[in-house]
Every structure is written in C-alpha cells, then in structure tokens.
Amino acid sequence: MTYSTIIPVFAGWIAGLLINYLADVLPKTRRLSPPSCNQCDARYQGLDYLTLTKCGNGHSRSWRTWFVQILSLSASVSIWYVPPEKLGYWPGMILTVYLGVVLFIDLEHRLILHPTSVAGAIIGLISGTLTHGFTDSILGGLGGFLIMLVFYLIGIGVARFRARRMRLAGLEPDDEEALGTGDVILVTILGLTLGWPLIWFCLLVGILLGGAISFLIVLWLVAKRRYGQNALMMFIPYGPYFIISAYVIIFFPGLVSRLLPA
Numbered sequence: 001m002t003y004s005t006i007i008p009v010f011a012g013w014i015a016g017l018l019i020n021y022l023a024d025v026l027p028k029t030r031r032l033s034p035p036s037c038n039q040c041d042a043r044y045q046g047l048d049y050l051t052l053t054k055c056g057n058g059h060s061r062s063w064r065t066w067f068v069q070i071l072s073l074s075a076s077v078s079i080w081y082v083p084p085e086k087l088g089y090w091p092g093m094i095l096t097v098y099l100g101v102v103l104f105i106d107l108e109h110r111l112i113l114h115p116t117s118v119a120g121a122i123i124g125l126i127s128g129t130l131t132h133g134f135t136d137s138i139l140g141g142l143g144g145f146l147i148m149l150v151f152y153l154i155g156i157g158v159a160r161f162r163a164r165r166m167r168l169a170g171l172e173p174d175d176e177e178a179l180g181t182g183d184v185i186l187v188t189i190l191g192l193t194l195g196w197p198l199i200w201f202c203l204l205v206g207i208l209l210g211g212a213i214s215f216l217i218v219l220w221l222v223a224k225r226r227y228g229q230n231a232l233m234m235f236i237p238y239g240p241y242f243i244i245s246a247y248v249i250i251f252f253p254g255l256v257s258r259l260l261p262a
C-alpha cells in the first residue's frame with residue numbers, strides 16, 4: 001500500500017455511488033432524476049443521499065447500497081494494481097460501472113433497460129475495439145446476437161410446451177419467460193465487449209454457472225419440501241450469470257486460462 005492507493009480507493013467509492021444512483025433511479029423513472037427513498041419515495045435532502053444517510057422518515061439505505069460500495073471499492077483497487085491488458089484502469093472502471101448497473105437492475109427488477117443498452121453498446125464497442133480490434137468486436141456482437149436468437153426461439157417453444165402442460169394439469173399458465181429480448185440485447189453488448197470467440201466462452205460459463213446454482217437451489221427447495229415436480233420446470237434468469245461470467249473473463253483472464261485446457 002502506497003499513498004497512490006488513495007486514487008483507486010476514492011475512484012472506487014465514487015463509482016459505487018454512481019452504480020447505486022443509476023440502479024436506484026433508472027428502473028423508477030428511466031431518466032437521471034433526483035434520488036428518492038426506495039421504501040417511502042421521500043426525496044433525499046442535501047447531501048444525505050451521497051453520505052448514505054437514512055431518509056427523512058428514518059428508512060436505512062438498502063443492503064445493496066453498502067454491498068455495492070464495498071464491491072466497487074475492491075474492484076477498483078484490484079483493477080488499479082492488475083489492469084486488464086490493453087484496456088487499462090479508467091476504461092476498465094467505466095466498464096465496471098456499466099456492468100454493475102446492469103447486474104443490479106437485472107437482479108432486483110429482472111429488467112434490461114434501453115438507456116443502459118444504448119450506453120452499453122457504445123462502451124462495449126469502444127472497449128472491444130481497444131482490446132480485440134474493431135472487426136473482432138463486431139463479430140463478437142453478431143455472434144452473441146445470433147446464438148441468443150436461437151436460444152430465444154427455443155425458449156418460446158419451451159414456454160408454449162410448458163403452458164400446455166400446465167393447462168392439462170388444470171393450472172393457470174403463468175407468463176414466465178425463459179429468455180427476454182433484454183437478454184438477447186445484453187449478450188450482443190457483451191459480445192461487442194469480449195469479441196469473437198470469447199463471447200461464446202462467456203455464454204458457456206454463464207449457462208454452467210446458472211445451471212449449477214439453480215440445481216443447488218432446487219435441491220435445497222426439495223429438501224425443505226417446498227417444491228414438487230414443478231421444480232424441474234423452473235426457469236433460470238441467465239442475465240446476471242452472463243454478466244458475472246463476462247466480468248471474470250475481462251478482469252481475471254489468468255483464472256480463465258487456468259480453467260481452459262492448453
């Protein structure tokens with residue numbers, strides 16, 4: 001630790017505030033509006049929002065707020081000392097903020113918003129071009145889009161099959177979607193960022209990760225007898241797993257190359 005660590009600690013904290021702010025206001029208003037309490041909608045007064053103080057009615061900030069601050073600070077210090085090759089610290093931090101915002105909005109609202117997608121396409125194309133060149137970045141975006149399009153169409157088929165099964169079983173079909181169009185857009189952006197062929201590896205890791213964690217959740221539910229045979233018909237929200245997978249590939253390439261056979 002040297003005095004220059006102050007820079008990534010400070011920048012990481014600011015990046016955390018930015019991720020929290022965007023994840024707070026964008027799902028509510030779809031624009032950069034003044035922040036308000038997630039529980040009572042009261043506007044924050046003065047610097048209360050930035051200092052993570054309770055709202056006027058005494059509601060504490062969410063656990064996510066603190067989690068994001070700590071995670072963002074740690075990511076910043078880590079990127080400062082081991083910056084991704086060809087990308088460097090500051091573009092790496094911009095990418096971190098983008099992926100963080102999309103991750104937490106997807107986790108909390110199961111939403112991929114259009115404003116974040118437009119920003120993401122620009123950030124993805126620039127960072128992809130810096131690391132893999134323009135052609136590979138475009139090919140990655142196109143590859144991600146086409147693979148997800150196939151999954152999307154299969155998902156529609158499965159959803160129809162599932163609705164028919166539920167009706168036969170005398171149940172009201174729900175409108176659960178295997179894959180939303182938001183996921184297709186998200187993977188296109190991740191494809192621009194990672195380039196071809198890394199995007200396809202990112203999808204593979206994301207699907208394995210999502211499958212493994214969902215399997216553990218189903219086992220736990222079955223063990224607690226909270227779930228019957230319907231457990232096998234549970235859909236997995238893949239967006240967050242793709243984001244986590246992309247993050248590891250970009251910022252911890254050493255870990256990835258150790259997993260891949262030489």
Ligand SMILES: [Zn+2]
Pocket residue numbers: 037038039040041042055056057058059
């Ligand atoms: Zn409140």
